[in-house]
Amino acid sequence: MHLMFVVLVVAVVHLAAAGHDFERGAQHYKAGRMRQAALAFERAAASNPASTDAYCNAAIAHGAAGDLDDAVRICDDALNAPGVDAGAVHDTLCSILLAQAARVHRSIDDREMDHMLRVWNLTTPSRSAPAYVDPAFVARLRLSCSKSSSLEHRAMMHLALEEEQDAIDLIMSSSDASPADPLNALLDEANDIRYRLGMACAESATALIDRPSWAFRNRSIDQRRLASAIRIAAPDRVADANRAARLAEERRLAEVGGTRKLCAPFTERVPLPNPVCAPGSWYGPPVVDALDGVRLRYQEPSLQVVHARDVFMEGASGVVYNDECVWFSRHNSWPDDFDGRALGRATVPVSGTIYNVGVDVVCNNFYHVIAEGLSRLALTLYAVPVGSRRLLLHDCPLWRDIAETILPGQSDDVVWYNTGSGARFATGTRRYQFENLLTVDYERDRTVDSWAGYYPPKAGVILARRLVLQAVAASNARRPGKRVVYVSRRDAGLRRAVVGEEQLLAAIATVVGRDCMDVFVVRQDRRHHRIIDQARRFANADLIVGPHGAGLTNMMFAQDKATIVYLPTEPMADHCFGNLAAALEMTLLPVRNVTAFYRGPYLLDDALVDAVVNVVRREVDRRGWLPGNVCREESIHDDL
Structure with missing residues (x-):
């Protein structure tokens, strides 16, 4: 997300006291003739040196015309004029400079890369923060916004100078921030940037975990990120990661509103295919110094089929819900995918029984689709007879490729799940309604390892391996x-x-x-x-x-x-x-x-x-x- 500052400046024209020049300036401003407006307002200020409105409107018009130096000059003149409201002048100049900063600010992707280069001492970034490095500009922005009466302006200044933590601390110090307060949007933006930059190395990631202010709003997305940060930087804190992930889901239900609650759907354990299973568990090679710290013990999880009748599915992670309950994926829980409302969206009805074998895994990641998704597809193909199965697959390039490779000529057996939105966090423009949705899955114990949902069963891995290698053998290019x-x-x-x-x-x-x-x-x-x-x-x-x-x-x-x-x-x-x-x-x-x-x-x-x-x-x-x-x-x- 690009850092965007929305600076709305309204020139309030007091015609009764302004005289002819003020009136002409207002007319030019409304017609979009900014330089003519600036000159007219300057004449009004010269004839009435105590007119704060004349000075501020002249600076605003110069700023809108791109004449930043003239805007600063006018404000300096105003601060030296007797009877002018200095606070209003600082507010005006701060707004103008913030608008200029927004025009030249870098994307968060560029900043993240520069930050990574600095953290890992790889090279000197081509553009250090902020993008506009003119010391005079930075000094004037800091001076004017620091003296602004607007807490919002001061927070925006810190974001413009890429001082996200200072912006967070300043907003946190405000006792009058309400849910509708525009400061909350700034806080969210600061937290978004702080998270992406903070995950560059273990030390800063640990600081994110230990400093609760970054998740002050307690949005579901913040709690999900907190869970992710714990899993990556402090993987031994399994209970904390699981708690944050659960809280993210609960917060999302509260954000959406209504009476739905988190539920556990009906599940049925089914036997794993014996011909492809090794008995018991395999412990891998002996643990020696070179292997210390990497878990190699393998235990076969139990296979299960999750039943859900008369339910909806939406979002990139395949959130399932009805009027009473919501089921988030155990593989790819992104609570912010859930919206739960039908307004403005098409609903795609799917009758009969269908097997979901991979909508709920990360669709653009080769490991998740192949190790988790393809293994579940292979188990489904093994266990469910041809002719009685219909498969629900995520409509993305990886799954399309798998279907072409593994399921040639079986397109009638596939329903392609496509929300109609390319945005990762968008709930999309359509949802699906299923009469009888069965999800082939496997149990996992997250109390020991919060990553356990990503470890597929041996039977599925071996079956998936065989399917793909058989396709390789049958291909022409060998x-x-x-x-x-x-x-x-x-x-x-x-x-x-x-x-x-x-x-x-x-x-x-x-x-x-x-x-x-x-x-x-x-x-x-x-x-x-x-x-x-x-x-x-x-x-x-x-x-x-x-x-x-x-x-x-x-x-x-x-x-x-x-x-x-x-x-x-x-x-x-x-x-x-x-x-x-x-x-x-x-x-x-x-x-x-x-x-x-x-x-x-x-x-x-x-x-x-x-x-x-x-x-x-x-x-x-x-x-x-x-x-x-x-x-x-x-x-x-x-x-x-």
């Missing part, structure tokens, strides 16, 4: 993939990108052979990544190297007993890849001294490059491969 695949996040900005990656790739290539290694770059534009193409590139891989990120999900399509050399996060929050490797009975080797904050970069030096390469070298030796040339000619994938 170019064998490389034995070693490096997963790069160079296209992901700074979030868990590897700084120093070229040096690392060169070093790994000396161990495995440049021609034996594929570098898979995770593109932000998902149209570059068809699932069958990704699976083909990983289908021959015995060794995968890469940082924590959705691209590692492709381990699902690698060779049996593959090894993943994994660059983890610090703190170690999300154990999804440890869980996935355990479900696949693959070996995960975290390089524990090469870490990144969940939203920050990996910063490599020579010693850290050596740490990664040493793990790769040990794996090459363990497998008996030829150092410097680990290539093989043919694919030997069991599932192909």
Whole structure:
């Protein structure tokens, strides 16, 4: 969201006392002739030096014409004139300067990137905050707005100078802020910016958690962000994260209004498909120093079918509700998706029984769609006979690609869920009404790990793997993939990108052979990544190297007993890849001294490059491969 200042300045013209020049100035102003208006008001001020209105209107007209220096000059003249209301002059000039600041202010995306660069000492930002760095302008803005009688002006000044915490503290000090007060909108904006900038590193994220003022309004979105910050920066505080997530849902119901309450829908446990399940649980490789801190123990969750009759669904996260209850997704709870009202929106009726297998997972993230969504789709296809199932899928590129790959010729069995809105937080222009909605899902214990909803069952993972690899085998293009695949996040900005990656790739290539290694770059534009193409590139891989990120999900399509050399996060929050490797009975080797904050970069030096390469070298030796040339000619994938 761009920082927007709305400065409404109304020239109140007192014609009875103003004389001819004042009247002419008002006429020019109303006609949009700002420079003529400014000159007329200046003449009025010259003939009546005690007229605050004349000076202020002249400055306003100069500011509207873009003549900022003249606006400042007029205000300086007014402050030196006897009998002029200095407070009104400061209010006027503050408004003019804030309007100028709004015209040149950077987007929050630009500011977030500059902030990340400063936090991680990567480079000097091209534009330091604020965007308009003229010291004279900044000094005058601070002087005029600090003396303004308007608390709103002073808060807006801090936002203009990118001093969000000062703006929050100032608004918090006001005892007369009511829900309808415009200060609340400023507070929300300050909190939005503070959250995005504060999540750049562990220290500032911890400060967000420990400083309650950032969530002063207690909007549902603030509570959801608080839950997210705790999960990322303090993953051991599971109860606090779960409490904030629950409070976000309750607050959203209060914001929408009405009598609905949070409910638990009727669920029915169903047996997991025995042919694809390993008995009991698998504990992964022995825990040694290199693995310390990454959870590898895998336990099969119980599969369940959630029943809901005569319900509505809306929002990007598929919020389900009726007149009495609301069910938020356990995978992707975004309470701000819920609106619950029918006014102004179309309702799409869906009769009969339909199986929801993925509307409630994050639709633009490869891990969530493939590991969580595709595994649930695979379980549904396994358990529900053809001809008696209709599937509800999210209408986005990833799911469309999956349907084309996994469900060719079965388009009549799919209802595509599309709210008609591209905005992530919008409730959209349509909602769906279901006669009988069944959601294939799995139980998860969030009391131990608040990320547990993202860990799919082994049966679903293996079934999904088989479906995709069968599609790879049936495809015409069978170019064998490389034995070693490096997963790069160079296209992901700074979030868990590897700084120093070229040096690392060169070093790994000396161990495995440049021609034996594929570098898979995770593109932000998902149209570059068809699932069958990704699976083909990983289908021959015995060794995968890469940082924590959705691209590692492709381990699902690698060779049996593959090894993943994994660059983890610090703190170690999300154990999804440890869980996935355990479900696949693959070996995960975290390089524990090469870490990144969940939203920050990996910063490599020579010693850290050596740490990664040493793990790769040990794996090459363990497998008996030829150092410097680990290539093989043919694919030997069991599932192909």
